[in-house]
Amino acid sequence: MELVLKILHALLAIALVVGVLMQSGKSAGLSGAIGGQHSFGKTKTLNEKLSKITTYVAILFVVSSIVLSFVLGR
Numbered sequence: 801m802e803l804v805l806k807i808l809h810a811l812l813a814i815a816l817v818v819g820v821l822m823q824s825g826k827s828a829g830l831s832g833a834i835g836g837q838h839s840f841g842k843t844k845t846l847n848e849k850l851s852k853i854t855t856y857v858a859i860l861f862v863v864s865s866i867v868l869s870f871v872l873g874r
Contacts, residue, residue, distance in 0.1 A: 819854035
């Protein structure tokens with residue numbers, strides 16, 4: 801169980817880093833180089849979707865950190 805939690809935590813950390821790097825900042829970031837500001841649906845741009853996904857991944861990362869600390873702290 802500990803190994804599964806550690807692997808999940810590592811994958812969430814990598815996904816969080818990738819999500820942050822993909823978002824555009826003041827200089828259009830990596831997402832501007834890959835997808836630009838093209839509409840990705842009716843009202844949401846790529847950056848808005850990336851922001852939402854990154855938020856969910858960050859929440860999952862914090863939850864997995866707490867769960868992992870309880871499991872390893874026995």
